[in-house]
Amino acid sequence: MKKVLLSGGGTGGHIYPALSIAKAVRRQNPQAEIGYIGTKNGLEARIVPKEGNIQFFDVEIQGFRRKLSLDNLQTVAKFLRAVRDCKQYIRDFQPDVVVGTGGYVSGPSLYAAARMGVPTLILEPDVLPGLTTRFLSRYVDTVAVSLSGSEKHLTKAERIIHTGNPRGTEVVRANAEAGRESLGIHDADKPVILIFGGSRGAKPLNDAVTEMMPKIREARHLHFVYVTGEVHYETVTANIKDDITNLTVRPYIYNMPDVLAGTSLVVGRAGASTLAELTALGVPSIMIPSPYVTNNHQEANARWLEEQGAGRMILERELSGERLWETIREIAEDADRRRQMSETARQLGRPDAAGEIVEELERLAGKVS
Numbered sequence: 629m630k631k632v633l634l635s636g637g638g639t640g641g642h643i644y645p646a647l648s649i650a651k652a653v654r655r656q657n658p659q660a661e662i663g664y665i666g667t668k669n670g671l672e673a674r675i676v677p678k679e680g681n682i683q684f685f686d687v688e689i690q691g692f693r694r695k696l697s698l699d700n701l702q703t704v705a706k707f708l709r710a711v712r713d714c715k716q717y718i719r720d721f722q723p724d725v726v727v728g729t730g731g732y733v734s735g736p737s738l739y740a741a742a743r744m745g746v747p748t749l750i751l752e753p754d755v756l757p758g759l760t761t762r763f764l765s766r767y768v769d770t771v772a773v774s775l776s777g778s779e780k781h782l783t784k785a786e787r788i789i790h791t792g793n794p795r796g797t798e799v800v801r802a803n804a805e806a807g808r809e810s811l812g813i814h815d816a817d818k819p820v821i822l823i824f825g826g827s828r829g830a831k832p833l834n835d836a837v838t839e840m841m842p843k844i845r846e847a848r849h850l851h852f853v854y855v856t857g858e859v860h861y862e863t864v865t866a867n868i869k870d871d872i873t874n875l876t877v878r879p880y881i882y883n884m885p886d887v888l889a890g891t892s893l894v895v896g897r898a899g900a901s902t903l904a905e906l907t908a909l910g911v912p913s914i915m916i917p918s919p920y921v922t923n924n925h926q927e928a929n930a931r932w933l934e935e936q937g938a939g940r941m942i943l944e945r946e947l948s949g950e951r952l953w954e955t956i957r958e959i960a961e962d963a964d965r966r967r968q969m970s971e972t973a974r975q976l977g978r979p980d981a982a983g984e985i986v987e988e989l990e991r992l993a994g995k996v997s
C-alpha cells in the first residue's frame with residue numbers, strides 16, 4: 629500500500645484517529661504517501677500540518693440540520709460541490725484506499741471514492757454511529773467499529789470489523805517522561821492530575837475548576853495540568869493568580885499522547901478518543917460527559933467506564949467545584965485505588981487497533997490493484 633487518503637474533521641475525536649492510522653501505515657511502509665481531505669476552517673487545518681509530510685486538500689462542507697430547513701438545500705448544494713472537488717483530488721492523488729474517521733467532511737470524500745471504485749473504509753468511534761457513518765455505511769467496503777454495539781445500527785453495511793480506536797495504539801507508544809518534561813514537571817513521583825474538556829474545552833468544567841482553585845493551591849503533593857480549550861484560555865487565566873506552583877495551565881496540548889502517558893488521573897469529557905486513550909494506557913478517570921452531543925452518547929460512554937470500575941462519572945447538572953474536588957481527592961490520595969482502577973481500565977483497552985485497521989486497508993488495496 630503506497631498511497632492512503634484520509635478524511636475526518638471538526639473535532640479532535642475525528643482527526644486524531646486518522647493521524648494514528650497515518651502513523652501505523654508509515655510504520656509498515658515509511659515511503660507511503662499520505663493525503664488528507666479536510667475543511668479549511670476546521671481544527672484539522674491546524675493539526676494536520678503539524679504532523680508534517682501530509683498533503684492537505686480542502687473542501688467546503690456543512691452539516692445537515694435535523695429539522696426541515698432551507699439551510700439544508702444549501703447543504704445539499706455544498707455536498708455535491710464537495711463530491712466534485714473530492715473526485716478531482718482522488719484523480720490527482722491516485723490513492724490505493726480512502727479512509728474516513730467521521731465528521732461531515734468524510735461524507736463527500738468516501739462517497740466520491742466509492743463512486744470511482746476506489747476501496748474505502750470508515751471508522752466509527754462511538755457506540756451510536758453518527759449521521760455520516762450511517763449514510764456512508766451502504767457505500768463503503770468496510771466499516772471498522774471501535775465499541776461493540778455499533779454494528780446493530782449499521783444494517784446496510786457490506787462488511788463490519790471490530791478494531792477499537794487507533795488512538796489507543798498511538799498512546800501506548802508514547803513517552804511519559806517527555807510528556808512530563810514538556811510541562812515542566814520534574815518530580816517523577818508526584819501524581820499528575822490532567823483536566824481537559826475534550827478537544828475544544830468545556831465551560832462548565834472550567835467553572836468548576838475555577839471554584840476549586842484554592843484547594844488546588846493547597847494540594848502541593850499533587851501536580852495539576854489544566855487545559856482550558858483555546859477559546860476559553862484568556863478568560864480563565866485572567867482569574868488565576870500566577871503564584872500557584874503545582875499548576876500548569878495551557879490552552880491546548882499538541883503532544884497529548886506523551887502527556888497522557890505521564891498522567892495519574894484524568895478529569896474530563898467522555899469522547900470516544902479520550903476513552904480509547906484512557907483504556908489503552910490504563911489511566912483512571914473522572915468523566916463529566918457532555919450532555920450536548922447526539923443521543924447523549926458521552927453519558928453512555930462514561931457509564932460504561934464507571935460500571936466496570938475504571939472511572940467515576942459526575943453528570944454536568946450535578947457538577948460543582950466542591951463535588952469535583954471531593955472526587956479527585958478520593959482517587960488521587962489513594963494509590964491502591966488508583967492502581968486498581970488503572971488495571972481495570974487497561975483490560976478494556978485495544979492497543980492493537982491501528983495495526984488491525986492497516987491490515988484491513990492492505991486487504992482492501994490488494995483486492996483491486
Ligand SMILES: CC(=O)N[C@H]1[C@@H](OP(=O)(O)OP(=O)(O)OC[C@H]2O[C@@H](n3ccc(=O)[nH]c3=O)[C@H](O)[C@@H]2O)O[C@H](CO)[C@@H](O)[C@@H]1O
Nearest residue numbers: 639640641644753826827855880881884899900901902921
Ligand atoms: C463535543 C463532541 O461532539 N464530542 C465528540 C467528538 O469528540 P471530541 O473531540 O470532543 O472528543 P474525543 O475524546 O473523541 O477526542 C478528543 C481528542 O483530542 C485530544 N486532545 C484534547 C485536548 C487537547 O488539548 N489536546 C488533544 O490532543 C484528546 O487526547 C483526544 O484524542 O467526537 C467523538 C467521536 O465521534 C465523540 O465521541 C465526542 O462525543
